[in-house]
Amino acid sequence: MTRKQAASGWVTACALLSLGTLFAPRPAAAQQAPPPLETIHVAGNVYMLQTPTAGGNIGVFVGPDGVLLVDDQFSAIPDSIVAAVAAISDAEIRFLINTHIHPDHIGGNENLAELGVLIFAHDHVRLRMLTGLRIPRRGGIAFPQPPEGARPVVTYSEAITFHLNGEQVRVFLAPPAHTDGDSFVYFSGSDVLHLGDVFRTNMYPIIDVYNGGSFSGMIEAIEIAIGLAGPDTKVIPGHGFGFTDRDGLIEVLVMMLDIRHEVTTMIVEGRTLKEVMAANLTAAYDEQWGQEATWNASDLLPIVYNEYSGR
Numbered sequence: 001m002t003r004k005q006a007a008s009g010w011v012t013a014c015a016l017l018s019l020g021t022l023f024a025p026r027p028a029a030a031q032q033a034p035p036p037l038e039t040i041h042v043a044g045n046v047y048m049l050q051t052p053t054a055g056g057n058i059g060v061f062v063g064p065d066g067v068l069l070v071d072d073q074f075s076a077i078p079d080s081i082v083a084a085v086a087a088i089s090d091a092e093i094r095f096l097i098n099t100h101i102h103p104d105h106i107g108g109n110e111n112l113a114e115l116g117v118l119i120f121a122h123d124h125v126r127l128r129m130l131t132g133l134r135i136p137r138r139g140g141i142a143f144p145q146p147p148e149g150a151r152p153v154v155t156y157s158e159a160i161t162f163h164l165n166g167e168q169v170r171v172f173l174a175p176p177a178h179t180d181g182d183s184f185v186y187f188s189g190s191d192v193l194h195l196g197d198v199f200r201t202n203m204y205p206i207i208d209v210y211n212g213g214s215f216s217g218m219i220e221a222i223e224i225a226i227g228l229a230g231p232d233t234k235v236i237p238g239h240g241f242g243f244t245d246r247d248g249l250i251e252v253l254v255m256m257l258d259i260r261h262e263v264t265t266m267i268v269e270g271r272t273l274k275e276v277m278a279a280n281l282t283a284a285y286d287e288q289w290g291q292e293a294t295w296n297a298s299d300l301l302p303i304v305y306n307e308y309s310g311r
């Protein structure tokens with residue numbers, strides 16, 4: 001799987017979404033071919049389910065008390081999720097956590113709720129489901145309002161802890177980073193972090209300014225994750241193939257700190273956004289993180305510039 005293939009997968013997804021199929025009722029969803037899911041054992045009781053495009057990585061926590069999911073992709077996928085989970089565990093799927101509001105992380109909500117799964121998310125995720133959605137790709141893509149059945153039943157303002165399968169699953173609000181309702185999920189016994197889209201390994205960090213995200217908050221959030229992670233902690237990114245670790249977090253933090261330093265230096269020098277864009281500040285990082293057609297340095301730099309110049 002190349003980054004270009006991943007990009008084309010996203011474009012395909014967006015094309016489907018623009019046709020209003022994202023939150024289609026179950027019969028229409030069943031007619032779409034669900035993407036195949038690869039099951040990856042991360043550590044202990046935690047697995048991840050990954051599509052060929054590494055879109056919206058799903059966390060799966062299993063054990064005799066029941067199964068807890070983290071995020072659920074698009075509406076076509078719940079049948080695939082149920083089948084993948086059944087291959088890991090006989091226990092029922094009881095709980096689902098949405099790490100944030102984006103359609104590729106909440107799309108399976110309604111169908112999973114119909115199966116009796118109880119949905120949890122930060123207060124802001126539910127609030128944003130009460131209207132139509134907008135996300136930052138391609139200058140702001142509009143999505144229809146999610147159906148009522150997709151809404152989280154339980155919300156929290158700061159944190160919530162599950163006591164399940166012999167370990168604690170700590171869910172807590174990160175600083176405003178990708179959005180203003182980003183939850184981190186830490187499986188304490190298995191020593192696994194799922195960071196949602198605050199952390200991605202396949203492209204530059206996406207700051208969703210339509211939903212309360214900020215670059216400074218993104219740095220702060222990754223620093224919190226690094227502080228939480230130990231030498232053996234496994235880290236599941238919201239997007240990107242497979243899982244990584246504390247070093248993977250540090251690599252992204254170093255990149256963000258360097259970009260912030262370069263941009264703020266030019267701001268202090270009185271340079272314009274046009275001059276910042278022309279300065280090739282991200283040349284050292286573009287090959288690794290800047291190959292996504294719908295989100296690269298030309299999308300990220302204006303956000304950083306505007307945030308730190310007070311525009």
Ligand SMILES: [Zn+2]
Pocket residue numbers: 100102178197
């Ligand atoms: Zn997202």
